[in-house]
Amino acid sequence: MLHLMGGRQSVTAMETGMSDPLNERVETDERNGPLDALTGAGQRRVKRRGVLRWLGAAAVAAPPLAFGGETLFGKGFFSVAPKAAAAASIDGRLRRWTMVIDLRSCDGCQSVNKPPQCTAACIEGHFAPQPMEWIQVFEQSLPGGGTRFEPAPCQQCQNPPCTNVCPVGATFSTPEGPVLIDQERCIGCRICMAACPYDRRFFNWGTSAQPAEAVQAMSGMAYNVEHQAPAYRGTVMKCDFCPDMARAGKIPYCADACPNHAIYYGDLEEDVATNGHSVIQVSGFLSDNAGFRLNEEYGTEPRVYYIPGAGEAVGRNPMTKGRMPTVWPWKTTVSGSKTWTR
Amino acid sequence: MDAVSSKGMQYTDQGRPVPAEWREDLENRVLAPLAKTTWRYFVWIGFLLAIIALAVVMYIRQLNNGLIETGMRDRISWGLYIISFVFFIGISHAGTLLSAILRVVKARWQLPVTRMAEFITVVALMVGALFPLIDLGRIDRIVNIVQYGRWQSPLVWDLLAITTYLTGSALYLYLPLIPDFALCRDRLGATTSAWKRSFFTIAAAGWKGTPGQRKALDRAMTIMMVVIIPVAVSVHTVVSWLFAMTLREPFNTTVFGAYFVAGAIFSGVAAIIILMAVLRKVLHLEDYITKNQFMALGIFLLAMSLVMVYFNLSEYVTTGYKMEAGAPFHFHDLMVGYLAPFFWGYIIGVIAPVLIIAFPPTRTIKGIVTAAVFVLVAMWLERYIIVVGGFRVPLMPYDARAYAPTFTEWAIFAGAVALFLLIISVFVKFFPMVSVWEVVEHRGPEPDESEVVHHPVTPRMEAPVAPEVA
Numbered sequence: 001m002l003h004l005m006g007g008r009q010s011v012t013a014m015e016t017g018m019s020d021p022l023n024e025r026v027e028t029d030e031r032n033g034p035l036d037a038l039t040g041a042g043q044r045r046v047k048r049r050g051v052l053r054w055l056g057a058a059a060v061a062a063p064p065l066a067f068g069g070e071t072l073f074g075k076g077f078f079s080v081a082p083k084a085a086a087a088a089s090i091d092g093r094l095r096r097w098t099m100v101i102d103l104r105s106c107d108g109c110q111s112v113n114k115p116p117q118c119t120a121a122c123i124e125g126h127f128a129p130q131p132m133e134w135i136q137v138f139e140q141s142l143p144g145g146g147t148r149f150e151p152a153p154c155q156q157c158q159n160p161p162c163t164n165v166c167p168v169g170a171t172f173s174t175p176e177g178p179v180l181i182d183q184e185r186c187i188g189c190r191i192c193m194a195a196c197p198y199d200r201r202f203f204n205w206g207t208s209a210q211p212a213e214a215v216q217a218m219s220g221m222a223y224n225v226e227h228q229a230p231a232y233r234g235t236v237m238k239c240d241f242c243p244d245m246a247r248a249g250k251i252p253y254c255a256d257a258c259p260n261h262a263i264y265y266g267d268l269e270e271d272v273a274t275n276g277h278s279v280i281q282v283s284g285f286l287s288d289n290a291g292f293r294l295n296e297e298y299g300t301e302p303r304v305y306y307i308p309g310a311g312e313a314v315g316r317n318p319m320t321k322g323r324m325p326t327v328w329p330w331k332t333t334v335s336g337s338k339t340w341t342r
Numbered sequence: 343m344d345a346v347s348s349k350g351m352q353y354t355d356q357g358r359p360v361p362a363e364w365r366e367d368l369e370n371r372v373l374a375p376l377a378k379t380t381w382r383y384f385v386w387i388g389f390l391l392a393i394i395a396l397a398v399v400m401y402i403r404q405l406n407n408g409l410i411e412t413g414m415r416d417r418i419s420w421g422l423y424i425i426s427f428v429f430f431i432g433i434s435h436a437g438t439l440l441s442a443i444l445r446v447v448k449a450r451w452q453l454p455v456t457r458m459a460e461f462i463t464v465v466a467l468m469v470g471a472l473f474p475l476i477d478l479g480r481i482d483r484i485v486n487i488v489q490y491g492r493w494q495s496p497l498v499w500d501l502l503a504i505t506t507y508l509t510g511s512a513l514y515l516y517l518p519l520i521p522d523f524a525l526c527r528d529r530l531g532a533t534t535s536a537w538k539r540s541f542f543t544i545a546a547a548g549w550k551g552t553p554g555q556r557k558a559l560d561r562a563m564t565i566m567m568v569v570i571i572p573v574a575v576s577v578h579t580v581v582s583w584l585f586a587m588t589l590r591e592p593f594n595t596t597v598f599g600a601y602f603v604a605g606a607i608f609s610g611v612a613a614i615i616i617l618m619a620v621l622r623k624v625l626h627l628e629d630y631i632t633k634n635q636f637m638a639l640g641i642f643l644l645a646m647s648l649v650m651v652y653f654n655l656s657e658y659v660t661t662g663y664k665m666e667a668g669a670p671f672h673f674h675d676l677m678v679g680y681l682a683p684f685f686w687g688y689i690i691g692v693i694a695p696v697l698i699i700a701f702p703p704t705r706t707i708k709g710i711v712t713a714a715v716f717v718l719v720a721m722w723l724e725r726y727i728i729v730v731g732g733f734r735v736p737l738m739p740y741d742a743r744a745y746a747p748t749f750t751e752w753a754i755f756a757g758a759v760a761l762f763l764l765i766i767s768v769f770v771k772f773f774p775m776v777s778v779w780e781v782v783e784h785r786g787p788e789p790d791e792s793e794v795v796h797h798p799v800t801p802r803m804e805a806p807v808a809p810e811v812a
Binding site for chain 1: 481484
């Protein structure tokens with residue numbers, strides 16, 4: 001059973017005998033539970049000695065432009081790796097992180113009369129620069145004339161078009177599933193943005209409007225692909241599915257902040273997910289409620305599932321249109337920073 | 343191979359006479375620009391350098407501030423730079439087509455313009471290949487492509503294809519230049535400056551025209567002309583795959599590779615027609631590049647325009663008939679919406695050659711050059727609607743974004759055009775712009791225009807009686 005619910009149990013998954021010598025234990029603050037997640041990225045501490053080992057091993061394993069048979073079939077080629085060991089279940093199976101968004105419970109935060117709280121929490125937690133909404137709440141027209149809200153994070157495709165096209169392997173799938181971007185390797189060609197059919201990639205066109213804390217919080221720490229802070233100008237960013245938080249037993253900022261608990265996060269391998277409020281069996285929940293994925297016809301196999309709905313479970317009338325615009329709470333941003341429209 | 347009769351009269355390998363004074367005049371005309379330079383030339387070069395300097399300044403600004411200096415944003419994440427990239431790579435197909443394909447089929451009429459065509463290829467590739475670099479967010483990490491390059495990426499295919507093509511076409515340009523460098527060495531050696539003399543000597547690679555050298559050159563050229571054709575086709579195919587490998591509605595089509603290759607040949611031929619019209623005037627080559635070349639290329643341009651009409655029908659009718667998700671938006675954009683001026687401008691340019699060249703009254707050098715200008719502009723517009731139109735189709739429920747290149751982008755584009763012209767202008771001073779030895783040996787004096795008009799299909803290339811060869 002996956003313990004995503006409480007900080008007390010959160011290390012369990014990591015303690016259970018990953019025989020991988022590269023495994024580095026994630027230290028978590030025992031007091032932290034899902035509700036504390038909003039307090040920021042400062043709690044996330046990952047030992048980094050293992051990171052160097054990972055990179056060293058990977059560099060040896062991946063000769064540049066290798067035309068060998070191994071490369072041809074994409075095995076063991078990607079020289080970028082998540083900078084912490086993959087999370088595994090108690091019996092040693094790798095986690096396969098997933099997200100289920102119950103649209104029946106999403107009212108675009110109309111009822112609380114605030115900008116979408118998932119987006120707001122994500123922005124605050126990740127220091128996502130303006131105008132990046134890594135999870136963006138779109139308003140989709142319904143056939144009958146009303147609308148429904150669709151929170152869209154990166155769909156974390158299992159067949160990701162973006163990683164296929166990257167010329168330098170700067171974006172890659174991790175063993176647990178999430179698609180990450182190494183901003184220190186990205187060359188800014190933006191072919192991944194052309195390839196992404198969900199409009200979920202964001203470019204740092206100029207010096208991005210991040211608060212000074214984003215830089216401070218990360219100062220003295222090696223760059224970590226799972227943090228994406230600070231933002232590097234001329235590189236691509238996106239939702240990283242918070243695998244570092246999941247490993248530490250917490251659910252992502254967006255799931256945690258949803259006032260209607262519409263966003264579930266969990267593990268497909270153990271078939272379980274939680275919204276921080278209740279626990280579901282993912283397969284049964286999807287079958288029972290006609291779960292779907294965005295643009296199934298693309299063959300991208302997203303890891304993000306949706307339950308159809310228009311906020312009816314929280315009393316929304318589909319004819320009530322519009323939501324509050326997203327705001328970026330930064331009072332001061334790093335010098336020379338600019339914002340733009342997407 | 344020089345066929346010289348006992349009287350000293352020279353003939354081409356097909357038995358056409360090559361009068362000595364004609365040959366003398368050809369050599370003088372072709373070598374003249376290499377020997378002396380007027381002040382007008384320096385004014386022209388200065389003008390081009392000024393434009394390039396502005397582009398460099400704007401590029402440095404872009405380096406300092408990031409790509410925010412451009413009109414591109416997340417939803418239209420490629421713009422004028424990639425449009426220009428596709429455009430210049432397209433132009434580069436002129437050389438291959440004219441030179442390699444026609445040499446393979448042993449055509450003769452194109453020999454006076456092969457050199458220019460090959461130059462366009464090399465120069466357009468050099469300029470075009472700059473654009474993906476200008477477009478990079480992190481040019482400082484360019485070495486990552488070598489260090490971490492993944493050959494699964496269409497961008498790496500492009501890199502490999504373009505570098506291969508550039509190397510191959512530079513070699514293919516150089517090989518037929520060797521005898522002409524020897525000519526420069528022998529004719530200009532005494533009068534020109536010391537460093538230019540040593541340049542010609544080195545470039546001529548000890549060419550003396552011995553039978554062994556001729557055989558080796560012939561063999562090398564044969565290999566290169568055959569190799570370069572599939573390379574050229576591959577280049578524009580993988581350029582199209584930058585787009586066709588995505589799931590975006592207007593790009594998601596199998597016709598793109600062939601469509602791009604046809605478009606590339608189309609624009610390449612237009613470019614060579616324009617360039618040869620200009621160089622012919624500037625270098626006073628009217629007697630050697632005549633209506634014959636314009637007519638042949640004009641007919642070819644006409645044929646390619648029909649091919650493009652066919653491709654456009656294949657592309658737009660098949661998608662427009664079904665109107666899959668995304669297509670209605672795209673068609674609205676093209677036909678009556680945001681991109682309508684570009685689209686209809688493109689359509690006019692594509693059919694312009696049919697309207698102009700198909701009718702004898704306008705089938706003149708002026709008419710053909712006009713059609714070529716239409717085509718060149720149209721093909722630029724085509725790349726614009728492909729890139730911007732493709733990115734504009736919303737992927738999620740959001741309002742489509744507009745894109746307009748900023749001054750930075752226009753300045754850099756203008757700088758690239760200026761660089762293209764600058765490199766050609768400089769090369770004119772170092773390389774004979776007509777392949778003298780090939781014209782002398784295989785073509786001879788241009789047939790009279792009246793001959794062409796009245797007997798367009800008579801096999802006049804095969805002279806009935808070849809004089810006895812010494």
